[in-house]
Amino acid sequence: xxxxxxxxxxxxxxxxxxxxxxHSGLRVLGAGSAHRKCSIIRPHLPVTASTSxxxxxxxxxxxxxxTVTEEPDTLFQRVSLLVKGHDKAVLDSYEFFATMAAEExxxxxxxxxxxxxxxxxxxxxxxxxxxxxxxxxxxxRTHYRCIELSHLxxxxxQVYLEYIQRNLxxxxxxxxxxxxxxxxxxxxxxxxxxDNPVEDKPSQ
Amino acid sequence: xxxHTSWVFRSVGRINVAGIRLQGSMSRMTYSTEVSADSSxxxxxxxxxxxxxxIIRRPRRESGEPRTEKMAVDQDWTAVYPAAASFNPNSVPxxxxxxxxxxxxxxxxKRGNLELIKIPNFLHLTPAAIKKHCEALKPFCTxxxxxxxxxAKCDEHFPIKMESxxxxxxxxxxxxxxxxxxxxxxxxxxLNLDEHARKKMLKLVGDRYNKKTDILTIRxxxxxxxxxxxxxxxxxxxVLYHESWKTEAWEAEKTVADMEEYxxxxxxxxxxxxxxxxxxxxxxxxxxxxxxxxxxxxxxVQEYKDSVTRLKNEGGSESAMLxxxxxxxxxxxx
Numbered sequence: 001x002x003x004x005x006x007x008x009x010x011x012x013x014x015x016x017x018x019x020x021x022x023h024s025g026l027r028v029l030g031a032g033s034a035h036r037k038c039s040i041i042r043p044h045l046p047v048t049a050s051t052s053x054x055x056x057x058x059x060x061x062x063x064x065x066x067t068v069t070e071e072p073d074t075l076f077q078r079v080s081l082l083v084k085g086h087d088k089a090v091l092d093s094y095e096f097f098a099t100m101a102a103e104e105x106x107x108x109x110x111x112x113x114x115x116x117x118x119x120x121x122x123x124x125x126x127x128x129x130x131x132x133x134x135x136x137x138x139x140x141r142t143h144y145r146c147i148e149l150s151h152l153x154x155x156x157x158q159v160y161l162e163y164i165q166r167n168l169x170x171x172x173x174x175x176x177x178x179x180x181x182x183x184x185x186x187x188x189x190x191x192x193x194x195d196n197p198v199e200d201k202p203s204q
Numbered sequence: 205x206x207x208h209t210s211w212v213f214r215s216v217g218r219i220n221v222a223g224i225r226l227q228g229s230m231s232r233m234t235y236s237t238e239v240s241a242d243s244s245x246x247x248x249x250x251x252x253x254x255x256x257x258x259i260i261r262r263p264r265r266e267s268g269e270p271r272t273e274k275m276a277v278d279q280d281w282t283a284v285y286p287a288a289a290s291f292n293p294n295s296v297p298x299x300x301x302x303x304x305x306x307x308x309x310x311x312x313x314k315r316g317n318l319e320l321i322k323i324p325n326f327l328h329l330t331p332a333a334i335k336k337h338c339e340a341l342k343p344f345c346t347x348x349x350x351x352x353x354x355x356a357k358c359d360e361h362f363p364i365k366m367e368s369x370x371x372x373x374x375x376x377x378x379x380x381x382x383x384x385x386x387x388x389x390x391x392x393x394x395l396n397l398d399e400h401a402r403k404k405m406l407k408l409v410g411d412r413y414n415k416k417t418d419i420l421t422i423r424x425x426x427x428x429x430x431x432x433x434x435x436x437x438x439x440x441x442x443v444l445y446h447e448s449w450k451t452e453a454w455e456a457e458k459t460v461a462d463m464e465e466y467x468x469x470x471x472x473x474x475x476x477x478x479x480x481x482x483x484x485x486x487x488x489x490x491x492x493x494x495x496x497x498x499x500x501x502x503x504x505v506q507e508y509k510d511s512v513t514r515l516k517n518e519g520g521s522e523s524a525m526l527x528x529x530x531x532x533x534x535x536x537x538x
Binding site for chain 2: 066073075077087089090093094097100101104105106151152153154155156159160161163165167168169170171172173174175176177178179180181182183184185187188189190191192193
């Protein structure tokens with residue numbers, strides 16, 4: 001019972017966030033940014049999956065409804081997670097959790113590796129006044145773990161990253177590097193001087 | 205009489221509860237359970253606490269047996285730890301020990317162990333729990349298009365790559381100003397550029413181009429927000445593209461020093477080799493332009509030209525030097 005309650009709560013919060021994201025996404029489209037012409041890009045895609053989910057769900061006691069919007073999903077060729085922490089055992093457990101979650105959600109894992117740790121050392125005087133020969137040394141060890149994923153869609157990235165980041169343990173930091181891939185926009189396909197020949201102006 | 209019985213009751217209570225440490229605590233009133241009804245005792249307490257009244261101590265309750273005894277072996281663990289919580293020794297039915305052992309001892313047990321409480325635990329993220337969560341999250345994920353299964357195909361259909369970084373950490377602020385930085389990478393071969401446009405683009409862009417991988421990288425961090433930096437990077441790419449197709453009037457003044465590649469025609473090397481060959485009288489007697497052109501058409505001269513061009517463009521390498529040596533030997537008939 002408690003488990004299902006927890007799941008529902010998580011879905012609810014995810015839903016709220018997705019709601020906000022979808023609203024802001026649609027607003028961006030409405031503002032007329034020239035780079036995101038979704039409807040034109042579609043026909044060029046030779047790919048089979050044409051439905052794209054940008055989800056928002058209204059959750060009551062009824063099962064959540066997933067809304068599908070027309071906006072095409074962003075595609076991410078690489079997503080690289082770097083987790084940093086002071087305790088290696090915590091990072092080990094977190095890596096197990098993250099890799100298992102990725103497998104369950106069907107995400108390709110490129111590689112999982114451990115960059116070498118960094119040690120910051122500090123030497124200070126032991127005493128408040130004089131006694132220069134007696135010092136005390138401190139060190140801070142930062143351990144790293146890197147998980148590289150490949151070929152993810154925008155919705156999957158949002159879901160996975162939110163799940164992972166909500167369960168980030170205390171004392172652990174994370175950096176996520178995402179590489180989104182896009183088509184060449186229409187205004188770079190051919191030079192504009194063919195249509196509007198440039199008049200002779202002194203160049204600045 | 206009442207005082208005596210109350211004292212006896214108190215001491216009996218102490219024996220039950222305090223256990224071995226009873227001898228030490230006789231003098232201390234730490235486990236006294238009764239509020240004594242004695243007037244003399246009450247007065248003493250009253251005077252000691254400066255008129256605030258007697259110390260009211262709630263009766264100490266015995267803790268029952270820990271919940272772990274009642275847990276079934278095949279229970280649903282996700283219900284015991286549904287969310288992140290600190291370690292509770294009475295909820296975890298494992299005989300965990302943690303800590304540095306004293307001499308000839310073992311690590312301390314889990315009851316009253318601060319080390320187990322301090323360290324973050326993953327009891328709420330067992331494989332069963334992860335499976336349940338992922339089952340619930342599956343409907344929100346979408347599939348990667350199956351036609352784009354390799355990196356080469358991604359590059360072919362989607363040549364522009366925007367790289368951004370998110371940062372998650374604990375601190376006074378949730379935001380990280382480095383998150384606004386965008387790297388835009390494009391392969392120049394995927395853009396529609398002719399020879400002149402490509403050379404001009406390389407000159408405009410300078411250091412941002414990597415010759416080995418043919419990737420142009422534009423790094424934008426001048427705007428405060430990530431969306432703004434993305435738009436600015438696309439704007440820069442657009443401007444570079446269109447400007448490189450333009451031919452300005454002053455571009456006609458391009459000198460040999462501005463050239464990106466070495467070309468052998470009309471170079472000092474060509475003049476020198478033709479002079480040498482004419483002096484050596486390779487083509488027989490005669491001076492003038494026809495002789496030079498005839499010499500140019502010769503195979504050895506062409507080979508010499510190839511080797512010199514290769515040396516100048518690619519730099520000195522073993523095979524390039526060997527090729528140059530062979531070409532020189534053939535041209536000068538050594």
